[in-house]
Structure formats: structure tokens, C-alpha cells
Amino acid sequence: MNSVNTDLIKEMLNEKHYMKEMLSACVSCGMCAESCFYYKNTGERSAIPAYKVRKTVGKLFRKKGRVSRVELETMADMLWGHCAVCRQCYCPMGIDLSGMMSFGRAILRSQNIDRWSGPYEE
Amino acid sequence: MTCSNPLLLNTPMDFILQINSFLAGPCLYITLTLCAAGLIRKAVIIIEGRSRGLKFPVFQPDGEAGALSLAFTGRNPFFAVMSILFHISLIAAPLTARGHGILLDMSWGILPPRFNPIFTSSFTGLAMVTGIILLLRRIFLNHVRALSSWKDYLLIFVVLIPFVTGMMARGWIGNYEAVMFIHYLGAHILLVSIGWTRLGHFVFLSAALFVTSGFCSREAE
Numbered sequence: 001m002n003s004v005n006t007d008l009i010k011e012m013l014n015e016k017h018y019m020k021e022m023l024s025a026c027v028s029c030g031m032c033a034e035s036c037f038y039y040k041n042t043g044e045r046s047a048i049p050a051y052k053v054r055k056t057v058g059k060l061f062r063k064k065g066r067v068s069r070v071e072l073e074t075m076a077d078m079l080w081g082h083c084a085v086c087r088q089c090y091c092p093m094g095i096d097l098s099g100m101m102s103f104g105r106a107i108l109r110s111q112n113i114d115r116w117s118g119p120y121e122e
Numbered sequence: 123m124t125c126s127n128p129l130l131l132n133t134p135m136d137f138i139l140q141i142n143s144f145l146a147g148p149c150l151y152i153t154l155t156l157c158a159a160g161l162i163r164k165a166v167i168i169i170e171g172r173s174r175g176l177k178f179p180v181f182q183p184d185g186e187a188g189a190l191s192l193a194f195t196g197r198n199p200f201f202a203v204m205s206i207l208f209h210i211s212l213i214a215a216p217l218t219a220r221g222h223g224i225l226l227d228m229s230w231g232i233l234p235p236r237f238n239p240i241f242t243s244s245f246t247g248l249a250m251v252t253g254i255i256l257l258l259r260r261i262f263l264n265h266v267r268a269l270s271s272w273k274d275y276l277l278i279f280v281v282l283i284p285f286v287t288g289m290m291a292r293g294w295i296g297n298y299e300a301v302m303f304i305h306y307l308g309a310h311i312l313l314v315s316i317g318w319t320r321l322g323h324f325v326f327l328s329a330a331l332f333v334t335s336g337f338c339s340r341e342a343e
Contacts, residue, residue, distance in 0.1 A: 018171030021164065024319075025326040028274050033265035034198075045268040087179060093323050094178035094330025 004072065004111055009065035012107055019100055020061040025093045026050055032097055035090040038082060049089035049097040052078045056104040072113050079104045080115040138303050145306035146225060153310045160317020164325045178333045201259055204252045211249035215285060218242045243292065249285050253278060280315055283308035 013020075032049035033039045039047040046052065056075040060067060079101055089097040108114065168176065216222055218237040227233045257278050260266050287305035290296055315321045 015174065018167050018174060018176050021167045021171075022176070022326065025164075025323045026269075027320050027323050028260075028266065028269040028271070030263060030266035030269055033269070039265065043264070045265075048265055048268060050269055091179075092330070093326040094334065095326070096177050096179050099177055099179065 004067065004069050006065045006067075008110055009060065009067070009107055012103075012110065013061060013065055016103060019057060019103065022093075022095050023053065023058050023061070023100075026054075026091075026095060027093070029092065032089040032091055035088050037086070037088065038084065044082075046078065047082050049083070049101075050091075050095075052082055053095075053097050053100045053104075057100045057107075060104070060107065069111070069113075072108055072111055075104065076108055076113050076115070079108060135299060138299050142299060142303055142306060145303070145310060147229070149310060150229075153313045157313045157317040160314075161322055161325055163317075164322055165329075168325070168329045178330045180334050201256070204255045204259075207248055208252035208256060211245045211252065212281065212285075215242055215245035215249055215288070218245060219288065221291075239292070243289070246285050246289050250282060250289070253282050253285075277315070277319065277321060280308070280312055281321070284312055 028050065030048075030050075033047075036047065036049050039049070046055075056078050059071075059075070083098075083101050085098045085101055085105075087098045091097060217234075218241045220236060220239060220242070223234045223236065257275070260270050260274060260278075284305055287301050287308060290301045291298060291305055295301070312321070
């Protein structure tokens with residue numbers, strides 16, 4: 001199955017449309033990075049929780065679910081390869097970053113993409 | 123420099139005077155309505171989202187008190203204090219400005235308490251200094267710079283412009299009417315931005331604190 005069911009993604013995004021508004025409240029203060037063990041150990045930008053959410057769930061909202069399979073597979077790398085969903089990412093605005101990462105994983109699973117489908121596996 | 127007939131615009135300064143009286147008068151109603159509409163929209167989305175599973179994660183490094191205090195103090199005490207002072211100054215400076223009180227009295231007949239101008243100047247100065255410190259934090263700290271886009275830098279300037287021009291107007295620095303034009307325009311842009319951009323983040327902060335500090339049921343979190 002190589003096609004992307006954009007209708008299903010749109011439906012899932014509509015169900016959680018408040019997440020888009022929550023993401024828009026991010027003032028890029030960087031406090032999520034200070035509480036992320038993955039970022040503290042690697043120092044990579046791609047490990048900053050807010051960055052990961054913007055590039056995955058945020059991108060899905062921006063593009064209204066119209067993404068290619070390659071884009072989804074790249075997201076899999078961030079959603080599984082750079083996050084343990086340990087729920088330690090602190091946000092003073094109350095943005096549920098790890099909840100959004102979980103939601104991103106659910107969207108990818110709905111497209112038959114899971115932990116081992118991402119390019120990081122190769 | 124004033125124009126004898128208000129409808130006769132002889133010079134650019136006459137035009138600025140006309141625009142200034144519009145910005146300080148009728149335009150304020152439009153701006154406040156837009157600001158309120160944006161903030162209400164945010165609040166409605168949060169309330170509606172709660173019924174759709176919106177959660178505010180509870181981060182408890184040191185128990186119940188830790189979650190609340192972390193929201194205010196953060197992990198770096200210096201920048202946390204700067205942030206708190208910045209936000210207090212942003213609210214206190216316009217509230218204590220005598221010019222704003224006069225406008226309020228002229229428009230709605232409400233005469234607010236008269237503060238010594240030293241308060242306004244101090245809060246304005248504090249807003250500018252702490253704002254610059256937070257800007258430097260954004261520029262020099264790797265993880266903050268990595269997250270920042272041009273919008274984040276622009277918003278700091280949008281916030282600071284009314285304060286800088288307010289200070290200039292009070293000190294009679296530059297052409298008064300031109301400075302006031304930028305002051306009014308900057309203030310209107312700021313108020314609308316609070317409603318419709320991330321400058322309205324205090325709505326989310328308040329909601330997060332309301333939920334996570336135990337004011338309402340946290341069973342669903």
C-alpha cells in the first residue's frame with residue numbers, strides 16, 4: 001500500500017483541530033528543549049520537542065493532510081526515532097507536545113507506516 | 123502647525139494630525155473589538171477542545187507545588203526573573219501612563235488613579251531593558267535560536283515599539299506628532315496581534331495553570 005489516504009488524515013486532523021491552535025501559542029521559548037533528555041544528550045535541533053511537533057503534526061495541519069508517502073516516512077523518523085514519548089517535555093503554555101507526538105504516530109499508523117517503516121531503519 | 127479647518131489638509135503634518143485623532147479616538151473601538159474577538163476565539167477553542175480530549179500535561183518535578191512554580195520560574199532563574207519583569211512592565215506601563223488616563227476620561231468619563239510619572243518611566247525602561255535581554259537570549263542560546271523564526275523577532279519589535287515611542291513622546295524627543303503617530307499605530311497593531319497571534323499566549327498559560335494547579339478536575343489529564 002503506497003498511496004496516502006488524505007481523507008482519513010483530514011478527518012483525524014479535524015477531530016483534533018484544537019491542536020493547531022495550541023501549536024500557534026508556542027512562543028519558541030525553548031523550555032521544552034531544556035527538559036528533553038534526548039535533546040540534552042544529542043544537542044541536535046531535530047531533537048527539540050517543539051521542532052519535532054512543528055515538522056510532523058504541525059506540517060500535517062499546515063498542508064491540511066495533503067502529504068506524500070515520502071513525507072510521512074520522513075515524519076516517522078522524527079516521531080519514533082527522536083522521541084521516547086516520556087512526557088517530560090515541559091511547556092509553560094500547557095502544550096501537550098508528547099500527546100501531539102502520539103497523535104502523529106496514530107496518523108502514520110493509519111497509513112500503515114510504523115516504527116520500522118522510516119528511513120532511519122535503512 | 124495646526125490646520126484651521128480640520129477637513130483642509132495643507133501639509134503632511136495636517137494629515138498626521140487628522141490620522142492621530144482618528145487613531146486615538148474611533149479606531150480604538152475597532153481595535154479593542156478585534157482584540158477581544160481574537161481572545162474569545164482562543165478561549166472558546168480551549169473550552170471546546172477540552173470536550174474533545176485537549177489535555178494540559180502535568181509536569182511535577184517536585185510534586186504539586188513544583189508544577190506551579192516551574193511555570194513562573196522555569197529552569198533558568200535569571201531569564202525567568204527577566205521574563206516576569208518584562209511581562210509585568212508590559213501591563214503596568216500603559217496602565218500607569220497619565221496620557222492614557224486623560225484619553226480614558228475624555229472618551230468614557232472614567233478617571234483612573236493618577237500615578238507619579240516616575241512609575242510609568244520606570245516600567246517603560248524596564249520593559250525595554252528586559253525585552254532586549256530576552257531578544258539576546260533568543261539570539262545567543264542555541265536551542266532558542268533553533269526554534270525561532272523571523273516572526274518571533276518581529277513580534278518583539280511589535281511589542282517594544284509603543285514603549286519606545288511612548289518614552290520618546292514623554293521626553294519630547296523627535297517630532298512629537300510623528301512620534302505619536304508611530305505610537306498610536308504601534309499600539310493598535312500590538313492590540314490586534316494580542317488577539318490573533320501568539321502574543322495572546324497568556325490565554326493558554328492561564329488555562330494551563332487553571333487546570334494543572336487543581337482549580338478544576340484533573341481526572342482526565
